[in-house]
Amino acid sequence: MLRSLRRQNPQKEVQAGLPEVFPRIWRYAFSLTGSRDGADDLAQAACLRAIEKASQFKVGSHLDRWMFRITHNLWISELRKDRVRKGGGLPVIDVSEIPDPAQNPERAYDRKEVLKSVLGLPEAQRATVFLVYVEGYSYKAAAEILNIPLATVMSRLATARANLGRKFRDHEGLSNAR
Structure with missing residues (x-):
């Protein structure tokens, strides 16, 4: 009772x-x-x-x-x-303030690079990526939290993935060229 x-x-x-x-x-x-x-x-x-x-x-x-x-x-x-x-x-964004969540230095570096790249996204993409990929919300729940249409969530995520993919492909190309 x-x-x-x-x-x-x-x-x-x-x-x-x-x-x-x-x-x-x-x-x-x-x-x-x-x-x-x-x-x-x-x-x-x-x-x-x-x-x-x-x-x-x-x-x-x-x-x-x-x-x-x-x-x-x-x-x-x-x-x-x-x-x-x-x-x-x-x-x-001050990259030195990004928390270091892992003990493994190589893995920590990779996580820091990914987080730095995500934090470098435009605010709308960054918030959407965080809610869906970090917090695990469905596209529908993220749309409700952000008060935007479901299609906008999908578009922001697709654009963010393309931006991140391009950045890491470019970074990989620079690393392989050395």
């Missing part, structure tokens, strides 16, 4: 689910901002917004998808504010 009451309270469900979802939200924020400080700020802002707007969370739905949507919307708002304030575009 007590458990069913908790599940019917969106505020408590959001607060209880945030610790589990936070690492994934932080990784997504990092993929958007390209820096650890930016990811910290964006992920914390998303959590604060989720707590403030918890009454809008539909109990029983996917907290992670709701949080990704909040994070994405906050990022878009921040980009718009930056463009108005300084006429700037996307942030410059």
Whole structure:
């Protein structure tokens, strides 16, 4: 009985689910901002917004998808504010801040190169690639999170794959020429 009451309270469900979802939200924020400080700020802002707007969370739905949507919307708002304030575009990504997830130096280098290449994609492609290939969301779920048509998700992924493939083919060609 007590458990069913908790599940019917969106505020408590959001607060209880945030610790589990936070690492994934932080990784997504990092993929958007390209820096650890930016990811910290964006992920914390998303959590604060989720707590403030918890009454809008539909109990029983996917907290992670709701949080990704909040994070994405906050990022878009921040980009718009930056463009108005300084006429700037996307942030410059500091490659030295990319986390090193593996112990094997060769594998770590490969992962870092792939992550660097993904972070170098345009923001729309980068966010879509992250949601589908890193987080494992279906195309449909990614479309819902990003609030775009399914065909746009497919197009962004195809373009990102082509860009990444071209970059790695060019890189491979340079390595073989040496």
